[in-house]
Amino acid sequence: MKTSDFDYDLPAELIAQEPASVRDGCRLLVMDRATGALQDRIFRDIVDYVRPGDVFVANETRVLPARLLGAKRGTEGAAEVFLLREAAGPEPRTNRVAFWEALVRPGKRLKPGSGAVVDFRDAAGAVALSAEVVDWAPHGQKGERIVRLSTTLPSLDEALHAVGHTPLPPYIHDYAGDEELYQTVYSRRESSAAAPTAGLHFTPQLIDRIQEAGAVWETVELEVGLDTFRVVDEDDPTEHAMHTEYYTVPERTVAAVRRAKESGGRVIAVGTTSVRSLESAWDPTADNGAGALVACDRAATSLYLLPGSAFHVVDALVTNFHVPRSTLMMLVSAFSTRENVMNAYAHAIAERYRMLSFGDAMFICSSGNGRAPF
Structure with missing residues (x-):
């Protein structure tokens, strides 16, 4: 075979x-x-x-609205974080803080230990969600990172729905429906x-x-x-x-x-x-x-x-x-x-x-x- x-x-x-x-x-x-x-x-x-x-x-x-399009804090360069699954972190999960395994882009500019943070803005232009790249994901096959998600909104769920997009397969292009x-x-x-x-x-x-x-x-x-x-x-x-x-x-x-x-x-x-x-x-x-x-x-x-x-x-x-x-x-x-x-x-x-x-x-x-x- x-x-x-x-x-x-x-x-x-x-x-x-x-x-x-x-x-x-x-x-x-x-x-x-x-x-x-x-x-x-x-x-x-x-x-x-x-x-x-x-x-x-x-x-x-x-x-999940797992595709997050934002900008790297300090440079305002375009960045993307794609949430894969929730992960254990060094601090307890709360309504406003959680750790996730994620894919990031551009990977070279969002390395663990660099202090890289990506901010995501809602429709009104306010930062509703932030993702700090804190570590490499264990057993990651494509350079997955661990990111620390945080928000000033009442909950991460609300923040994700304010800024996130439903991910589509890579072979579907420009779907606007x-x-x-x-x-x-x-x-x-x-x-x-x-x-x-x-x-x-x-x-x-x-x-x-x-x-x-x-x-x-x-x-x-x-x-x-x-x-x-x-x-x-x-x-x-x-x-x-x-x-x-x-x-x-x-x-x-x-x-x-x-x-x-x-x-x-x-x-x-x-x-x-x-x-x-x-x-x-x-x-x-x-x-x-x-x-x-x-x-x-x-x-x-x-x-x-x-x-x-x-x-x-x-x-x-x-x-x-x-x-x-x-x-x-x-x-x-x-x-x-x-x-x-x-x-x-x-x-x-x-x-x-x-x-x-x-x-x-x-x-x-x-x-x-x-x-x-x-």
Whole structure:
């Protein structure tokens, strides 16, 4: 197995630069998990594949306004701080002070120990938030720093919403639309640097229809990091160091999955982040060694799913189209086969599907299930 096995030619004009005008009106490529057979549908048609007893599991995390554009104090030179995850610091967290791991730009002028501070101004021109570069992040792979955030406003949350921007993937350029369209309609706590994009296609009405068809809707939370967009640089994908993310699987979701399995229903993961959450929470020692899904509260995972990996929980997958040579291409290939996935991508490109985060979707499931068999 080589990383090049998960490469494909992605025409730049097919990379969606804005979301579909109607969330559930995008295209849906349905693929038989075993045979690779394909159907071209519209996303809202996913209801046709639902059967009573199924449980959909979605990642309810919300994207932080993590992109901060400001100026270096003392020089007024343009600077950017991109918040990745909250970190431990030498002083306690308060409403107005916290430490974060972050990417900074320009890196050469914002080095730890230099006293560098970046100020961020609100719409009225007042400094609402400041970031002091205090240290290198432990195990940082791209020169991440630890920054000390501080504000004179009542809270850091208020300050972030006064100056921050929703980060978009690097392949989306000059998007000037509604940033809320890069949030799922069911998102809750702000904890991610990127959206769980498979969920962008669902509307409240579509979720209602799924439940009316006899399925259950449950959630997990995985704090999505920027590494979700990274390509694998190593020729041998097994040598790639998988990033660590934090996930939560509540007891109610564990119970819903258990009921679905006992009744013959399927566990349908909405997005690869839901897959990683559920499969990370599988404990092979639980249930007297039979293995079971267990509840977790902000546990760490670096689960890396490659062809040959076992899936203990997930039976079907809603997913977007992914960047070539990425760990996500490897995950979906593991869920079906590399050949099926590459054939599906070739079909999507030939049929001019819209690709990546703002693009169209796939539903990978077993044939013959629901009211629209292959």
